[in-house]
Amino acid sequence: MRTYVLTVFSNTGEKLLDESFEANNDQEAKQVGTVKLDESGYSEYTHRCVSPEAKLVLFHR
Template sequence: MKTYKLTAFEANGDKLLDETFEAENDDAAKKQGEQLLSEKDLLEKTHRCTSPSGKLLLFHS
């Protein structure tokens, strides 16, 4: 399992979410990140999900 980082922000830069989670691979992490954002009603906020190697998996501004 790899550890991924998910963050979400308000337009003014205030951090709304700063969470790490584990997933088998990048595809699973992308799905899990989208699910977490959806559950917390943050899909339309600025967000990003990065892999342990720094790869950007999700991004919305």
């Protein structure tokens, strides 16, 4: 398992969410990140999910 980081920002740049989670690959991480965003109500906020190598796997601005 690989550790990914999901971060959500407000319009003023304040971090609203900064959470790590594990997934087998980038595709699974994208799915898990999307579900976490939907559940927390942050899907329309600026967010990013990065891999252990700092590769963006999910991004919305």
